[in-house]
Amino acid sequence: MIRVAGQAPGLFAPLSLQLEAGRTTCLLGASGVGKSTLLRLLAGLPTGVAFRGTVDTVPCALMGQDAGLFGWLTVAQNVGLGARLRGAAPDAAQVARLLAAVGLDGLDRRLPAQLSGGQRQRAALARTLAEDRPLVLLDEPFSALDARLRLQIGDMAARLLAGRTVLIVTHDPAEAARLGDRIVVMTPAGLSGHPAPPGPAPRRHDAPEVLAAQAALTESLLA
Ligand SMILES: Nc1ncnc2c1ncn2[C@@H]1O[C@H](COP(=O)(O)OP(=O)(O)O)[C@@H](O)[C@H]1O
Numbered sequence: 001m002i003r004v005a006g007q008a009p010g011l012f013a014p015l016s017l018q019l020e021a022g023r024t025t026c027l028l029g030a031s032g033v034g035k036s037t038l039l040r041l042l043a044g045l046p047t048g049v050a051f052r053g054t055v056d057t058v059p060c061a062l063m064g065q066d067a068g069l070f071g072w073l074t075v076a077q078n079v080g081l082g083a084r085l086r087g088a089a090p091d092a093a094q095v096a097r098l099l100a101a102v103g104l105d106g107l108d109r110r111l112p113a114q115l116s117g118g119q120r121q122r123a124a125l126a127r128t129l130a131e132d133r134p135l136v137l138l139d140e141p142f143s144a145l146d147a148r149l150r151l152q153i154g155d156m157a158a159r160l161l162a163g164r165t166v167l168i169v170t171h172d173p174a175e176a177a178r179l180g181d182r183i184v185v186m187t188p189a190g191l192s193g194h195p196a197p198p199g200p201a202p203r204r205h206d207a208p209e210v211l212a213a214q215a216a217l218t219e220s221l222l223a
C-alpha cells in the first residue's frame with residue numbers, strides 16, 4: 001500500500017491519500033495548500049512542516065518542483081546519474097532515447113546553466129523517466145513549459161508511465177483532466193476525489209468530457 005495519512009497542524013487537517021497501484025493519480029490544488037509536502041512525505045524526504053501521521057511507501061523516482069539538476073554535470077550525465085549512483089554504467093541508448101522524447105536531442109553536452117527553464121525541466125523529467133522504480137512522483141513536472149510542449153511532453157510522459165504507480169502534483173485543472181486516472185483535489189479543508197473523464201490517459205485537451213472535467217475541477221478550486 002502506498003499511503004500518507006495524518007495531519008500537519010496549521011497546514012492541513014487529518015487526511016489520507018492512497019495511491020492506486022498501476023494508476024496515475026493527479027493531486028490538484030492551489031499554491032501553498034500542501035501538495036509538495038504530501039509528495040515529499042511519500043518520497044520519505046524532510047518537509048519542514050510538523051506532520052503527525054503515518055506514511056506507507058515504496059522506493060520511488062522523484063522529480064521535485066525545482067529541476068534539481070547537478071550544475072557541473074552535462075544534460076546527458078544528469079539523465080544517466082541514477083545508474084552511476086548505483087555503480088552501473090548509464091545506458092547511453094536509453095539516455096539518448098529519453099532526451100529525444102523530451103525534445104532535447106543535440107543538447108546532451110550542455111550544462112544546466114546553458115538551458116532555458118523549460119529545457120531544464122524536461123531534462124529533469126528525462127532523468128526521472130530513466131529510473132525504473134515501483135513509484136514515480138512528479139511535482140509540477142510541466143509547469144515551465146509553453147502550451148504546445150505541455151501537451152506534447154505530457155502525452156509522452158503519460159505513455160511512458162502507463163501501468164506504473166504515479167503521482168502527478170499540479171495546479172492546472174486541464175492537466176489533471178487530461179492525465180489522471182484518478183483526480184484528487186486538495187484544499188485547506190482536505191482532499192476530495194473527483195471523477196476522471198472517460199477513456200485512458202492521455203486524453204485530448206479539447207475532448208468535450210475533458211473540458212467539462214476541467215471546468216468542474218476549476219470550480220472545486222474556487223469553492
Ligand atoms: N521547508 C519548509 N519550512 C517551513 N515551511 C514550509 C517548508 N516547505 C513548505 N512550507 C510551507 O508549507 C506550506 C505548503 O507548502 P507546499 O507543500 O510546498 O505547498 P504547494 O506545493 O501546494 O504549493 C506553505 O505555506 C509553505 O510555506
Ligand SMILES: [Mg+2]
Binds near residue numbers: 035036037065139
Ligand atoms: Mg509545490
